[in-house]
Amino acid sequence: MNWSDALIQMQYNLGAPQELSWLVQGITYFVGAFILANAALVLALVLIWITRKVISRIQDRIGPNRLGPFGLFQTIADAMKLLSKEDINPTSADTISYQIAPVLSVVGVIMALAVIPFGAGLIGADLNVGVLYLVALGSIGIMAALMAGWGSNNKYALLAGFRVVAQLLSYEIPMVLAMLAPVLLVNTMRMQELAQAQSLFIGPINLGIGWFVFLLPGAFLIYFISALAEGEQTPFDLLEAESELVAGFHIEYSGMKFAMFFLAQFLNSFFLGAIAVALFLGGWQGPFAGQIPLLGPIYFMAKTFFIYVVIQWIKGTFPRMRVDQMMQFAWKVLVPLVLTLILVQMVVMKLPLPGWINSLLVLVANIGVFIAVLNIMGSYFRREMVRTKRSFEPKSLIGTMQPVNTSSGD
Amino acid sequence: MVPLNWYLILSAFVFSAGLYAALGRRNAIAVLMGIELMLNAANINLVAFWRFGVTPAENLDGQIFALFVIAVAAAEVAIGLALIISVYRNRRTVNLDDLDLLKG
Amino acid sequence: MPELPFPLPPLPTVQQVVFVGIALLTVVGSLAVVLARNLFHSALGLVAAFFGAAGVYIIAEAEFIGVSQVLVYVGAISTLITFAIMLTRGMMFGATSPRNRQSGTAAIITSLTFIVLMALMNGINWPEASEPIVDGQAIIAGLGRAFVTEYIIPFELLALLLLVALAGAIVLAKDRN
Numbered sequence: 299m300n301w302s303d304a305l306i307q308m309q310y311n312l313g314a315p316q317e318l319s320w321l322v323q324g325i326t327y328f329v330g331a332f333i334l335a336n337a338a339l340v341l342a343l344v345l346i347w348i349t350r351k352v353i354s355r356i357q358d359r360i361g362p363n364r365l366g367p368f369g370l371f372q373t374i375a376d377a378m379k380l381l382s383k384e385d386i387n388p389t390s391a392d393t394i395s396y397q398i399a400p401v402l403s404v405v406g407v408i409m410a411l412a413v414i415p416f417g418a419g420l421i422g423a424d425l426n427v428g429v430l431y432l433v434a435l436g437s438i439g440i441m442a443a444l445m446a447g448w449g450s451n452n453k454y455a456l457l458a459g460f461r462v463v464a465q466l467l468s469y470e471i472p473m474v475l476a477m478l479a480p481v482l483l484v485n486t487m488r489m490q491e492l493a494q495a496q497s498l499f500i501g502p503i504n505l506g507i508g509w510f511v512f513l514l515p516g517a518f519l520i521y522f523i524s525a526l527a528e529g530e531q532t533p534f535d536l537l538e539a540e541s542e543l544v545a546g547f548h549i550e551y552s553g554m555k556f557a558m559f560f561l562a563q564f565l566n567s568f569f570l571g572a573i574a575v576a577l578f579l580g581g582w583q584g585p586f587a588g589q590i591p592l593l594g595p596i597y598f599m600a601k602t603f604f605i606y607v608v609i610q611w612i613k614g615t616f617p618r619m620r621v622d623q624m625m626q627f628a629w630k631v632l633v634p635l636v637l638t639l640i641l642v643q644m645v646v647m648k649l650p651l652p653g654w655i656n657s658l659l660v661l662v663a664n665i666g667v668f669i670a671v672l673n674i675m676g677s678y679f680r681r682e683m684v685r686t687k688r689s690f691e692p693k694s695l696i697g698t699m700q701p702v703n704t705s706s707g708d
Numbered sequence: 709m710v711p712l713n714w715y716l717i718l719s720a721f722v723f724s725a726g727l728y729a730a731l732g733r734r735n736a737i738a739v740l741m742g743i744e745l746m747l748n749a750a751n752i753n754l755v756a757f758w759r760f761g762v763t764p765a766e767n768l769d770g771q772i773f774a775l776f777v778i779a780v781a782a783a784e785v786a787i788g789l790a791l792i793i794s795v796y797r798n799r800r801t802v803n804l805d806d807l808d809l810l811k812g
Numbered sequence: 813m814p815e816l817p818f819p820l821p822p823l824p825t826v827q828q829v830v831f832v833g834i835a836l837l838t839v840v841g842s843l844a845v846v847l848a849r850n851l852f853h854s855a856l857g858l859v860a861a862f863f864g865a866a867g868v869y870i871i872a873e874a875e876f877i878g879v880s881q882v883l884v885y886v887g888a889i890s891t892l893i894t895f896a897i898m899l900t901r902g903m904m905f906g907a908t909s910p911r912n913r914q915s916g917t918a919a920i921i922t923s924l925t926f927i928v929l930m931a932l933m934n935g936i937n938w939p940e941a942s943e944p945i946v947d948g949q950a951i952i953a954g955l956g957r958a959f960v961t962e963y964i965i966p967f968e969l970l971a972l973l974l975l976v977a978l979a980g981a982i983v984l985a986k987d988r989n
Contacts, residue, residue: 752868776970
């Protein structure tokens with residue numbers, strides 16, 4: 299049963315007249331949208347708390363622990379501080395774009411909630427073009443960044459806006475193509491059907507672990523890396539680079555408007571994780587999710603929070619990439635690999651072979667791509683490690699040691 | 709159901725606005741924007757006529773044509789902007805009134 | 813969206829109200845393209861008009877076109893135009909008029925076009941409604957199939973065109989120094 303049908307039925311049972319069906323539908327969709335959008339805002343408070351706790355543990359600290367149990371209310375206090383701050387508008391800012399940009403960035407992120415399948419029948423709107431819709435939303439974020447960068451009338455903000463656009467556009471391509479892999483398997487772009495297809499039946503029992511990540515590890519890895527870049531997370535967070543630069547395109551923003559960009563970024567990385575879960579990690583599928591419907595949303599949220607914690611783990615431990623390396627990685631590594639992957643998958647799926655051989659061939663191609671991406675990333679980070687180590691050596695030792703072979707890359 | 713007329717009126721307005729931008733704006737980029745508006749107006753018409761065709765579920769020509777228009781518009785805007793940037797580099801202006809090299 | 817049963821014909825349906833809202837967004841956006849003095853505001857108006865057009869497509873149940881519209885027009889074309897505006901911003905600070913010399917003639921031609929279009933539309937008996945679309949997914953599948961069967965040659969030519977445009981744009985915009 300769909301949530302909207304259930305809610306409409308409930309209103310009729312409560313005595314809503316049949317003639318007002320448009321009003322009943324309107325109320326239903328309004329309630330759904332209202333709950334989802336506000337849940338997202340509450341979610342952001344939890345996400346920020348998780349980020350701070352995870353990063354603190356990695357850095358051998360405790361993290362927020364004063365306000366409320368485990369410091370849970372720290373984020374609320376921070377939000378209140380940001381709300382009560384002075385709202386500064388630069389005098390020479392372009393008012394329209396300066397004011398709209400933060401709202402647009404949050405709207406573009408929250409709109410993704412509409413097509414995320416939280417459970418069987420629990421999806422805001424199961425669009426026929428669900429996956430494509432998610433991709434299209436990314437362009438709203440790009441527009442918001444450009445508007446903020448231009449509207450602030452600050453050259454650093456403008457440059458950062460350019461860089462956001464360059465990064466998001468570049469990584470959008472491998473991301474879209476990687477999202478195409480599960481779509482090709484199921485022949486649909488509806489998120490709910492994609493989640494449903496990832497079941498694994500042994501006899502009549504649905505184990506719910508036929509996740510596409512087991513068949514398409516290469517596509518998953520490319521999606522995950524691109525999602526890190528799309529969500530502006532480490533190692534691709536050089537747009538903001540909290541520990542090095544002042545800020546990104548939101549340098550001129552203060553108070554709640556700054557908080558909105560912040561909110562959009564946290565929610566965006568969470569939703570990119572949710573999309574990964576829906577497309578590759580089985581969505582709400584899991585053992586016994588078919589028998590006990592309540593388990594579906596729990597599985598979904600558990601997986602998404604797991605992905606989120608992994609993103610934070612990467613944030614706490616990985617070095618940042620340089621901007622040219624980042625662009626090269628997108629265009630020279632990810633795009634060719636994912637194009638090959640999609641081509642192989644499309645050809646293999648049309649071969650007149652038994653189904654399991656087709657799947658095996660797809661799996662082999664994916665494992666090849668998986669290893670290639672990991673190797674290239676690994677060699678980069680190994681070089682980076684050597685470079686960092688050398689830069690911490692005492693000055694007197696420089697030149698006395700055998701040079702480490704770093705010539706292959708930078 | 710929205711009447712077909714409404715789509716056509718909207719598209720006529722968007723087309724006229726685009727035409728004015730293409731003919732009467734001073735900046736070359738604004739002219740390009742006008743052309744994009746006109747292409748969009750054409751697309752609105754194509755989609756509307758597809759929807760009001762006899763068998764919209766089988767005969768998808770309107771939608772296919774609209775998709776072709778979108779792709780061609782993307783190519784066109786890339787070339788157009790490259791030309792504008794090239795002109796700007798040589799002449800330091802994208803003002804159409806000043807681009808009169810061919811004038812005798 | 814299912815068809816809503818309405819006892820009163822003159823009352824606008826929800827779809828029609830939404831359409832008017834979206835149409836207003838499109839109209840305001842295209843007016844901004846035409847009238848704004850600041851070119852960046854023109855570009856913002858263009859984005860609004862693109863979004864409006866996408867909404868119109870979705871109301872006409874051409875979801876795939878609507879989403880492609882956002883993806884290509886808002887995501888790529890508007891971004892390119894904004895980039896071009898910022899790269900050529902040097903001349904934007906002079907207090908010049910947004911109109912060129914022939915703008916008076918252009919205004920007359922444009923209004924004539926609009927009037928003629930409206931007059932043409934007035935006399936024709938347009939079809940009132942068509943059959944509802946039951947299976948939206950079949951339409952997307954049909955689009956895909958049409959591209960690789962009936963329209964394969966235009967489709968391949970389009971791919972070639974995009975490639976040529978890509979290469980040409982790079983050659984044109986490259987700094988030769």
